Amino acid sequence: MQKKLSLWLLSVCLGLLAGCGSDNPAEPEAVNPQELITRITLNLTPLDDAGQPAAAAVVVGALDHEGDGKLDQIDTLMVKAATQYRGEVALFDGINNEDIGAEVAGEAEVHQFFFTAQGAAASRLSVSAADKESDYTTNTGTDHPVGLRFTLGVSAGGSGAAALNVVLSHFADAPKNGKDRSDHTDIDVSFPVVITN
Amino acid sequence: MVARFAAAGWALLGLLPLSHPVQAETLHGRVVDATTGQPLAGVVVMAPQIRVGITTGEDGGFDLVVPGSVRGPLEFRLLGYEVATLPALASEANPPVVVRLVPAPIAVAEVEVQGSRDRRWDRAQGSALLSESQIRDRQGQTLGETLTQVPGLALLKTGPAIAKPVIRGLHSDRVLVLNQGLAQEGQQWGAEHAPEIDPFATGGVEVLKGAAGVEYGTGAIGGVVRVVPPRFRRTPGLGGRLALNGFGNNRQGAGALLVEGMAERLPGLSWRLQTSLRRAGNSRTTAYYLSNTGFSERNVSAALAYHRGTGAVELHLSHFGTALGIFRGSHIGNRDDLLRAIARGRPLAEGVFSYEVLNPRQQIAHDLVAAKVRHPLAGLGRLEVQYGWQQNHRSEYDAHRPYNDSLAALARPTFDLALTTRTLETRLEGVGGSAATLGANLMRQGNVRQGSVFLIPNFRARSGGVFARQIWYLRGLKLDTGLRFDQRRVQTYVRQRDGQVLARRHCYAGLSGAVGLIGGLGPAWTSGVTLGTAWRPPNVNELYSRDVHHGAGQYEIGDLGLGEERSLSLDWTLKHQGRRTQGELSLYRNRMDGFIFLQADPQPTVTTRGTFPTFRYVQSAALIRGIEAWLEYRPLVRGRLGVSATLVRGRDLSRGQALGAMPADRTRLWAGVGWPDAGWCRELNLELSLEAVARQQRAPAADYAPPPGGYLLLGVRLGGRSRWRGQILAWSVELENLADGLYRDYLSRYRYFAHDPGRNLTLRLELPFGRESEATK
Secondary structure, X not given: OHHHHHHHHHHHHHHHHHOOOOOOOOOOOOOOOOOOOOEEEEEEEEEOOOOOEOXXXXXXXXXXXXXXXXXXXXXXXXXXXXXXXXEEEEEEXXXXXXXXXXXXXXXXXXXXXXXXXXXXXXXHEEEEEOOEHHHOOOOOOOOOEOOOEEEEEEOOOOOEEEEXXXXXXXXXXXXXXOOXXXXXXXXXXXXXXXXXX | OHHHHHHXXXXXOOOOOOOOOOOEEEEEEEEXXXXXXXXXXXXXXXXXXXXXXXXXXXXXXXXXXXXOOOOOOEEEEOOOEOOEEEOOOXXXXXXXEEEEEOEOOOOHHHHHHHOOOOHHHHOOOOEEEEEHHHHHHHOOOOHHHHOOOOOOEEEEEOOOOOEEEEEOOEOHHHEEEEEOXXXXXXXXXXXXXXXXXXXXXXXXXXXXXXXXXXXXXXXXXXXXXXEOXXXXXXXXXXXXXXXXXXXXXXXEEEEEEEEEEEOOOOOOEEEEEEEEEEEEOOOEOOOOEOOOOOEEEEXXXXXXXXXXXXXXXXXXXXXXXXXXXXXXXXXXXXXXXXXXXXHHOOOOOOOOOOXXXXXXXXXXXXXXEEEEEEEEEOOOEEEEEEEEEEEEEEEEEOXXXXXXXXXXXXXXXXXXXXXXXXXXXXXXXXXXXXXXXXXXXXXXXXXXXXXXXXXXXXXXEEEEEEEEEEEEEEOOEEEEEEEEEEEEEEEEEEEOOOOOEEEEEEEEEEEEXXXXXXXXXXXXXXXXXXXXXXXXXXXXXXXXXXXXXOOOOEEEEOOOXXXXXXXXXXXXXXXXXXXXXXXXXXXXXEEEEEEEEEEEEEEEEEEOOEEEEEEEEEEEEEEXXXXXXXXXXXXXXXXEEEEEEEEEEEEEOOOOEEOOOOOOOEEEEEEEEEEEEOOOOEEEEEEEEEEEEOOXXXXXXXXXXXXXOXXXXXXXXXXXXXXXXXXXXXXXXXXXXXXXXXXXXXXXXXXXXXXXXXXXXXXXXXXXXXXXXXXXX
């Protein structure tokens, strides 16, 4: 009796095991793409006194080639003293070939760019957002800035060195108030800035 | 036989005498095995006429209080022994009696099946055994929480749903959790990955403090938590129990139903079906709710067994499933975000109560099949063969929803791991009639990952081990020796970010050994010394991590060159079981060579998401020392007073600094009073407790925030057994953190962002039906 029963139990057990899925780690894994931001571009157009483009735009980028999050390249921003610039931020996912900037615009109410001048000549740079949530989406509540478009002013003086820190905050938990950053930072890069005469 | 089972069950219900003594007299003595002279624990000592009973302690000692008028015989019963009777009662003035039990030739076999021998006396090292009724009385929200009162054990918590046992300062890959006799193979490396075990499905828990590498292999370098499965029904019929738990803090409801039976026609064939459900909402600190800390759990298990003589065949199937929220305030972007959150000290959003589990969250399923055969081999010993299959499937979802709506709609996990483990273990006990055990085991494991987090790659691991253990008895001393060899081979398949797969092979091998000596110091004391060495291979995440660990806000880098980690430990344990006092004291010293831990790298990692502090896995010599003790005193028959204390000191010897994540010094005081029969309730028990935890003074300087301050927690618990519609209903009401204090524990991973939960009211009800022990009532 005991032998029969143990055989029966064993066969039940083996049957159960046969039904279990594959666990072969050598097989190529299913690729499960995640969204990344691999290129952050600042596009700065110098303006004349009338607020019209005075020269070709200055374009600088921060790049993550492999999509591992590590910053592989960051360009230096060359700006002229005593000049106003009109700026735009572009975000791109090079792995999945997607324009993330457009997605941020679509979710303007839960995103905001924060620009901070840093370094020795920080006081000569003034940066502020030049857009509102209502520029991109139907706005409800207070119409806070977004920062996809901004202005950069460089005051007069000699040459100097500074840095421009760009942070994109995602407001998932706490509501956006237009002033404070959230604890969910999607982007945080600092572009070196050189001011020339 | 039935009567014996019943007597044991009845007496185990409580250590207090069940009747009210008038002019009480105390009889004390000790029960030993007539042939070996070994003390016998768990012997039922009874005065049958008046139904007064007690069980012997670890040293075989007992104290029985009986009314002075009784002059009848006392009975001593233990499975596997002839019943002994003591003709007359001795009075308190008389010297303690020694009762010798003669092994029963036919019933000896039953001793093995019932496991009524006290295993604690077997172990020279520090250990704790929680019985099924103790577990039920203390049942918490997780398995870990149920064990909190074991001295030397602390909890590494990531919110209310995730609690990992920390034994003598070690956890995760260094503590083995055994479920159904199988080493639980989940993603144990993660501090936020709790053991996937249903707290309702336990028949008891044994905690081994310190290395137990000989018996359990490479995972047991710091200790073992052995979850004992519930016992099968031993008499024909149908029975079961319904258990209901409620936790006020997070408005949690939990329930479990167990139905079991034994075939009338084929005695020995028993079965058990069990299921449990649990649902919890957001936890609350004194000042605010912890958003997204709810969880839900669904578990089901089935078991079938056939016992005959000393042979047995057992099959067990179980599924554990949980979906749990990760506190939103703990999910941060980069280092600056972390520093802002710490400076604030509490979450940005106050939170509201909700049962909803949102992102970030974890979804885990653990399936287990265990098949065991025990068979006596004439002249060779008792053979035990166990086959195990386990699959652990873990999906982790990031808080960050993809910008792309179509990608977001797929709601794919950020990180998905499927770990499948097959094991075959054989063990031959009592080799050739001696006290020797031989064992061998084989394991094959495959891990498949998906997602974009590079913390652990695909791998295939194969391991094998052989061990031998021998026990010698020399003049009341017991010498326990063991030696084991283990080998582990790991083949990894690392997918590069460009899609290429790199295969690499790692091979580790080593010896574990232990020598333990136990001796009795008088009738009430035993002392044990254990010297042991154990090792573990580095885990795959320690070799291959290369990504941001978001919960910690840090970039972690593995090292392919890591070697084995080895411990050399010395443990001295003193156990006492006296007339009015009992307790245990352990001192230990654990030297670890090649201790693997995360060390801060001076060079931070710069990413598009900001700057992250960088940590690398390194190896160093470390020393962990500690003391744990508890003492309980019963000044009166009904009352008891107790104290326990735990101290752990960890040091990184190479760098001359303290080791991180060591539990802070703590002590617990309790005072209890019991009424054996309060009329409406039997075994009514009231207990007050005070837990005091000091600030961790010895922490590494490289931490985001200094260790939190000490705290005091007051608790009260009332419980008993009442009759309800002819059934015995076990109930208890417990209040934890009575003063509703705001505090943080050093081992809480949320301590940077939030406080620990506030006051909690727990209600527990258990209604057994078709009980086997009904025959005695």
